[in-house]
Amino acid sequence: MKTAVFPGSFDPFTKGHEDIVRKALSLFDKVIVAIGVNSTKSYLFELEKRERWIRDVFADSRQVEVVPFEGLTVDLCKKHHASFILRGLRNPADFQYESNIAHMNEGLDASIQSVFLLCDPRFAAINASIVREIFKNGGDVSNFIPNTIDLHA
């Protein structure tokens, strides 16, 4: 069984994130969306909400699992017998950042490979931190997040 872990803050989960997971479903038997919990980081949306929203987006797919996690991504992969870390790329800056992390992860465990998927150009400008700013300032973010998610709920 080919399993990939897709780690992130997902604060909130966007159409860009959804695109990456849906594309990955044709490559992997299972995709575990892993919501990182970092005690030094503060999040706008509660973990329980982020978890519920992602579950709702993939309510139609038995291939997707959602788990919160603390610690190293490679440790979470081992726990779930996942050989792949999935990440999304929007632009060269993402590639630069992501390739560093991937090399570090490979140094920690060479049996786990990072796999990158390019996002759809329609979603290349979507950035969760900008979505947060728009939301905090009362703007309409519905174009940037999956239709099933209501950030006010």
Ligand code: ADP
């Ligand atoms: P992190 O805090 O780990 O960067 P994010 O929730 O911001 O977590 O992103 C998780 C993953 O999704 C990363 O691989 C990131 O590059 C990717 N990603 C973020 N936004 C988009 C998007 N619009 N399209 C495709 N991938 C994206």
